[in-house]
Amino acid sequence: AQKVTQAQTEISVVEKEDVTLxxxxxxxxxxxxxxxxxxxPSGELVFLIRRNSFDEQNExxxxxxxxxxxxxxxxxxxxxxxxxxxxAVYFCALRSNTGKLIFGQGTTxxxxx
Amino acid sequence: DVKVTQSSRYLVKRTGxxxxxxxxxxxxxxxxFWYRQDPGLGLRLIYFSYDVKMKEKGDIPEGYSVSxxxxxxxxxxxxxxxxxxxxxxxxxxxxxxxxxxxxFGQGTRLTVV
Numbered sequence: 001a002q003k004v005t006q007a008q009t010e011i012s013v014v015e016k017e018d019v020t021l022x023x024x025x026x027x028x029x030x031x032x033x034x035x036x037x038x039x040x041p042s043g044e045l046v047f048l049i050r051r052n053s054f055d056e057q058n059e060x061x062x063x064x065x066x067x068x069x070x071x072x073x074x075x076x077x078x079x080x081x082x083x084x085x086x087x088a089v090y091f092c093a094l095r096s097n098t099g100k101l102i103f104g105q106g107t108t109x110x111x112x113x
Numbered sequence: 114d115v116k117v118t119q120s121s122r123y124l125v126k127r128t129g130x131x132x133x134x135x136x137x138x139x140x141x142x143x144x145x146f147w148y149r150q151d152p153g154l155g156l157r158l159i160y161f162s163y164d165v166k167m168k169e170k171g172d173i174p175e176g177y178s179v180s181x182x183x184x185x186x187x188x189x190x191x192x193x194x195x196x197x198x199x200x201x202x203x204x205x206x207x208x209x210x211x212x213x214x215x216x217f218g219q220g221t222r223l224t225v226v
Contacts, residue, residue, distance in 0.1 A: 009153065035214060045203070045217040091155060093215075099144050099163050101207070101215055102172065105155035 002027045004094050006104035013082055014112050021077040021107045023092030029053070034068065034075045035093040039106070045091070051075060082111045116140070119204050119218040126225050132191040134221050136204030142216075143209035145187035147171075147179060150201040150220070162187055194225045 003026040013019045025034065036048040049059060051068050059066045063080045079086055092104045120135035138145065144163050148156040148171075158171030160179040168179050176198060180188045187206075191198055201222050205215040 006155070043220055045205075047214040047216070050214055093156075098169070099207075100158070100161060100169065100171070101144075101146060101205075102158055103148070103156035105153065 004104035006107050008107045010108045012110045016081050018080050023075045025094045029096050031097045033095040037091045039089040084111050087111045117218040119221050121221050124223045126194050130194045132194045134189040136187045138206035142206040144207045146205040147189045148203045196225050199225045
């Protein structure tokens with residue numbers, strides 16, 4: 001069975017703090033894909049990053065970075081020097097080799113000025 | 114730009130009614146998905162379709178059915194709407210490769226009274 005767990009329901013930080021959003025997944029597939037999406041207050045889901053199961057290289061994009069560790073089945077997302085505009089719900093997702101795409105429960109991030 | 118369009122932004126229906134939620138994508142994507150989003154539960158997969166007339170149940174298919182007669186259109190059907198189906202419904206589509214991200218519609222807020 002596939003499962004994505006985002007244990008942090010809500011996180012509140014003050015602007016300029018670093019924050020890490022946790023994501024743990026379960027799958028029996030050897031080939032799979034992991035994603036992060038952002039859902040701002042406007043409601044639309046915005047794609048942030050994709051990672052396949054064979055690529056454990058960490059990735060950095062501006063203030064965003066992602067840490068993928070197969071040994072712990074985790075795909076964590078860090079925002080450095082958070083800003084108010086980062087306030088949103090963030091979803092981690094897992095896609096199997098059959099195409100089925102499932103999401104975690106989401107983490108609501110509030111960045112206070 | 115990929116465009117996924119859901120037919121209604123808001124719907125109010127009565128208990129027992131048959132409800133159709135329509136979704137159209139314009140990028141010739143093979144895969145299409147229906148999710149419902151509820152606070153604290155994240156996005157839960159109802160059904161997905163990997164080709165015309167092909168479908169697979171997601172995690173919460175009970176009370177729902179789907180139809181995909183044309184590649185660009187994926188319909189979610191509530192045979193007999195109930196109040197516990199009041200929710201935000203999100204449609205998504207993605208390309209045939211399993212490594213491609215999903216693109217989402219704007220969502221339909223369904224209220225069953």
